[in-house]
Amino acid sequence: xxxxxxxxxxxxxxxxxxxxxxxxxxxxxxxxxxxxxxxxxxxxxxxxxxxxxxxxxxxxxxxxxxxxxxxxxxxxxxxxxxxxxxxxxxxxxxxxxxxxxxxxxxxxxxxxxxxxxxxxxxxxxxxxxxxxxxxxxxxxxxxxxxxxxxxxxxxxxxxxxxxxxxxxxxxxxxxxxxxxxxxxxxxxxxxxxxxxxxxxxxxxxxxxxxxxxxxxxxxxxxxxxxxxxxxxxxxxxxxxxxxxxxxxxxxxxxxxxxxxxxxxxxxxxxxxxxxxxxxxxxxxxxxxxxxxxxxxxxxxxxxxxxxxxxxxxxxxxxxxxxxxxxxxxxxxxxxxxxxxxxxxxxxxxxxxxxxxxxxxxxxxxxxxxxxxx
Numbered sequence: 001x002x003x004x005x006x007x008x009x010x011x012x013x014x015x016x017x018x019x020x021x022x023x024x025x026x027x028x029x030x031x032x033x034x035x036x037x038x039x040x041x042x043x044x045x046x047x048x049x050x051x052x053x054x055x056x057x058x059x060x061x062x063x064x065x066x067x068x069x070x071x072x073x074x075x076x077x078x079x080x081x082x083x084x085x086x087x088x089x090x091x092x093x094x095x096x097x098x099x100x101x102x103x104x105x106x107x108x109x110x111x112x113x114x115x116x117x118x119x120x121x122x123x124x125x126x127x128x129x130x131x132x133x134x135x136x137x138x139x140x141x142x143x144x145x146x147x148x149x150x151x152x153x154x155x156x157x158x159x160x161x162x163x164x165x166x167x168x169x170x171x172x173x174x175x176x177x178x179x180x181x182x183x184x185x186x187x188x189x190x191x192x193x194x195x196x197x198x199x200x201x202x203x204x205x206x207x208x209x210x211x212x213x214x215x216x217x218x219x220x221x222x223x224x225x226x227x228x229x230x231x232x233x234x235x236x237x238x239x240x241x242x243x244x245x246x247x248x249x250x251x252x253x254x255x256x257x258x259x260x261x262x263x264x265x266x267x268x269x270x271x272x273x274x275x276x277x278x279x280x281x282x283x284x285x286x287x288x289x290x291x292x293x294x295x296x297x298x299x300x301x302x303x304x305x306x307x308x309x310x311x312x313x314x315x316x317x318x319x320x321x322x323x324x325x326x327x328x329x330x331x332x333x334x335x336x337x338x339x340x341x342x343x344x345x346x347x348x349x350x351x352x353x354x355x356x357x358x359x360x361x362x363x364x365x366x367x368x369x370x371x372x373x
Contacts, residue, residue: 013273014039016297017280020193020205022212024048024184026265030206033269040296042202044193046212046219048184058084059091061176066096068174070151072140073101075124076109076133077155078116083178084153085120098122104151107136110263131263132244137162146170153178155245181211194220197237198228200313200334203280203295204238204272207257208265213241213249230255238275242268282319287372288357293319300356310335311351318361323373325364 015038021031024045031041062084075081088094098120106124108114110131117124128135140150150166154177167173194216196202207213220226233239233255241247243263250257258275260267282293289301293316298305307315317326317334332344348369352358362372 012038014276015294017203017276017295018042018196018201019272020044020196020202022046022190022193022205022216023208024186025208030208030265030269033265034272037269037273042189042193042196043186044189045184045186046190046215047181047187047209049179050182058087058176058178058180061174062088062091062093062097065151065174065176066093066100068149068151068172069100070104070149070174072145072148072150072171073104073106074109074133074136074140074150074152075106075113075117076153078112080153080155080178081113081116081120084176087178107139109133109136130244133159133162137165140166141169144170148172149174151176155179159245181209181215190216190219191223194223194225194229197232198225199309200232200236200316201309202237204240204276205233206240206242206268206272207246207250208242208268210246210249213246217249217253238272238280240268240272240275282316284319284322284371284373286360288355288360291319291360291371300360303356305354305356307351307354310347311354314347314351315361318369318371321371323371325368325370327368331368 014034017038018040019034020042021027021034022044023030024047027043027045031043034041085094085097088097101120101122106117106122107126107128108117108124109128111127114124114127126136126139128139145166146169148171150171150173152163152166152173152175154175163173163175193202193205197205217226217229220229230253233250233253239250239255239257241250241257241259242265244259247257247259258271260271276295280295282291284291286300290299291301292299296312298307298312298315313334314331317331328344335344335347348361348363352361355361360372362370364370
């Protein structure tokens with residue numbers, strides 16, 4: 001995958017930004033690509049794929065599929081197709097699975113799934129125009145499915161609505177899930193990532209699977225932080241999903257993630273770079289010249305300023321207000337997520353000391369604070 005991530009000529013494009021990565025599988029490539037572009041990465045794997053040797057259900061479903069000899073097959077992912085054959089070969093049923101698939105009609109969800117089917121020496125008769133299962137089911141429903149057996153290779157996040165549509169059309173459905181999600185080593189970092197999002201200490205979080213989104217939300221609910229987490233994603237923290245399936249649970253929560261036109265890791269990285277540069281760099285003319293906040297990086301005039309996380313949250317809020325007064329209550333509520341809500345005046349003083357000119361942050365008596373623009 002490394003070759004698909006684009007040239008290193010974008011070095012520094014993400015300087016100042018801190019990005020959360022929730023994937024486990026192939027996360028190293030994503031992290032390396034983000035760090036090459038200057039980002040600071042917080043890796044908190046939400047879920048990982050269970051080893052094949054531990055997946056007894058996969059072997060049972062494969063045996064049932066071979067015995068039933070479906071008329072139609074729906075292949076949703078390249079990785080799932082390869083892993084399915086890997087498991088079947090290990091169980092001594094690879095040749096039988098290949099023969100059964102070869103005698104049925106195969107539809108694929110996208111070009112990567114098509115590539116995996118053809119690499120196995122098979123061919124397909126149809127492909128989704130937008131790489132979604134829903135469109136593939138639309139195609140299938142154009143014919144009479146009554147009495148037909150349809151085998152569906154799922155991708156660890158079953159779209160029950162689409163399966164129900166096929167059953168409703170009279171098809172006998174068999175499913176196989178070549179990979180299942182379990183908690184990985186390092187999943188204990190997920191609560192810390194949630195805390196960082198709620199405290200405004202991350203600029204973006206990337207998602208490469210829908211189950212990882214669900215794991216994030218359920219962990220936040222256990223912490224009593226789900227509403228705060230969703231609120232942060234709605235205002236301030238960018239959510240980036242590799243494709244529409246991954247994006248759906250975010251959309252269901254009222255979060256609008258960015259999704260690349262091509263559902264690939266390289267396209268996701270380029271979109272994150274472009275979007276952060278276009279929408280997450282604040283520039284305001286002030287008493288001390290131009291102030292720029294680029295992720296974690298703060299520049300006042302010609303001077304780069306190092307701010308502690310709590311002071312950075314405070315300064316970014318004042319900058320976003322562009323000279324308007326922020327009330328003490330609003331700032332205390334904001335800082336409460338950082339654990340410093342009880343010490344607003346102390347943090348304002350620390351912020352002033354860190355700036356080239358303390359007058360940049362003004363006190364408005366009995367009202368709050370503002371940036372001297």
